[in-house]
Amino acid sequence: EAGVAQSPRYKIIEKRQSVAFWCNPISGHATLYWYQQILGQGPKLLIQFQNNGVVDDSQLPKDRFSAERLKGVDSTLKIQPAKLEDSAVYLCASSLSPMNTEAFFGQGTRLTVV
Amino acid sequence: AQTVTQSQPEMSVQEAETVTLSCTYDTSESNYYLFWYKQPPSRQMILVIRQEAYKQQNATENRFSVNFQKAAKSFSLKISDSQLGDTAMYFCAFTHGGSQGNLIFGKGTKLSVKP
Numbered sequence: 001e002a003g004v005a006q007s008p009r010y011k012i013i014e015k016r017q018s019v020a021f022w023c024n025p026i027s028g029h030a031t032l033y034w035y036q037q038i039l040g041q042g043p044k045l046l047i048q049f050q051n052n053g054v055v056d057d058s059q060l061p062k063d064r065f066s067a068e069r070l071k072g073v074d075s076t077l078k079i080q081p082a083k084l085e086d087s088a089v090y091l092c093a094s095s096l097s098p099m100n101t102e103a104f105f106g107q108g109t110r111l112t113v114v
Numbered sequence: 115a116q117t118v119t120q121s122q123p124e125m126s127v128q129e130a131e132t133v134t135l136s137c138t139y140d141t142s143e144s145n146y147y148l149f150w151y152k153q154p155p156s157r158q159m160i161l162v163i164r165q166e167a168y169k170q171q172n173a174t175e176n177r178f179s180v181n182f183q184k185a186a187k188s189f190s191l192k193i194s195d196s197q198l199g200d201t202a203m204y205f206c207a208f209t210h211g212g213s214q215g216n217l218i219f220g221k222g223t224k225l226s227v228k229p
Contacts, residue, residue, distance in 0.1 A: 003158075033215045042118075042205050042219025043159070056216060089157055095215045103215030105159035 002026065004106035006092050012112045018080035021109045025073065025094030031055075033103060034067055034077050035091040043091055049075060050098055082113045116141045118208050120220035127196045128228055134181075135191045135223050137206030146210040148182065149217065150191045153203040162204070164214075165189065196227045 005024040013019050025032050030051050035043035046065065048056040051072040060067070064083070069075040079086055089108040095101045117140045127133035139148065150162040165173045165182050172180050177197075181190045193200055203224050207217040 031215055040221070042207070042221050043217070044219070045216060048213075048216055091157070091159065093159070093215055098213050098215070101214060102161055102164075103217070108157040110157070 004092055004094050004104055006090075006106040006109055008109055009107065010110050010112075012114060013082055015084055015113050016081040018078065019082055019111060020076055020078045021090050021092075021111075023075045023077070023092030023094075023106060025075070025092070026104055029094035029096055029104075030072070031095045031098045031101075031103075032069055032075050033093040033095075034075070035093065037089040037091055037108070039088070046077070048098075055098065079111075082111075084113050087111055087113045116143075116208060116210070116218055118206050118218050118220040120206055120223050122223045123221070124224045124226070126226040126228055127193075129196055129198060131196055132192060132194045133196055133225065135193075135204055135206075135225065137189045137191070137220060139187050139189060139206070139208050141187070141208065141210065143210040146208060147214060148180075148189045149207040149209075149214075150178070150180070150189075151205045151207055151219075152200075153205060153222070154201075159205070163191065193225075198227050198229060201225060201227045 032049040034046045037043040046060045049069045067077045091108040093103040093105045095103040146167045148165045151159045177194045203222045205222045206220040
């Protein structure tokens with residue numbers, strides 16, 4: 001069974017530029033999560049989708065971050081404009097359902113903002 | 115606010131020995147799950163072990179076991195017969211209400227297993 005796929009693996013951009021990350025969850029997984037992991041810290045949940053609807057985006061900085069999951073499968077996380085403090089690893093995870101099922105993580109995208 | 119605290123930034127252990135990683139958490143919820151995740155240099159978070167708060171019995175997965183002290187809000191991970199492949203960051207995590215992907219993580223403990 002294929003795991004959670006993310007691309008790109010690495011991205012370097014200048015501050016004020018925009019960037020997008022892509023996530024393809026495990027087939028059949030209805031729930032999708034985006035996490036931000038700043039160096040030296042644990043991951044922090046940015047947004048949770050159930051199919052194509054948002055369940056929790058309370059920690060998403062909505063002035064510059066946006067995410068979508070239009071067809072309830074793939075998802076895109078965008079930052080516009082990027083700031084230096086956005087440098088982090090962005091992890092995507094998916095689970096079969098939101099309740100009582102394990103979440104599986106991808107390998108993340110490492111973003112460096114210079 | 116719900117928080118997870120890992121007080122050991124780094125630890126090391128000799129191959130084949132036993133090591134214990136500490137974690138404390140704070141919540142007013144009664145129904146929750148606790149987890150230990152491993153993150154190797156590949157960055158992928160891998161579930162090591164899971165504990166449901168309503169279960170009194172400590173979870174065990176092969177060489178990995180937990181000491182869950184609900185009243186003390188403590189959740190430590192014991193790794194027996196440590197192997198070189200256990201070298202990684204270990205994160206303690208918490209969730210409530212059954213959503214096992216909506217996690218609050220600690221800052222992690224870097225474990226090095228030495229030959």
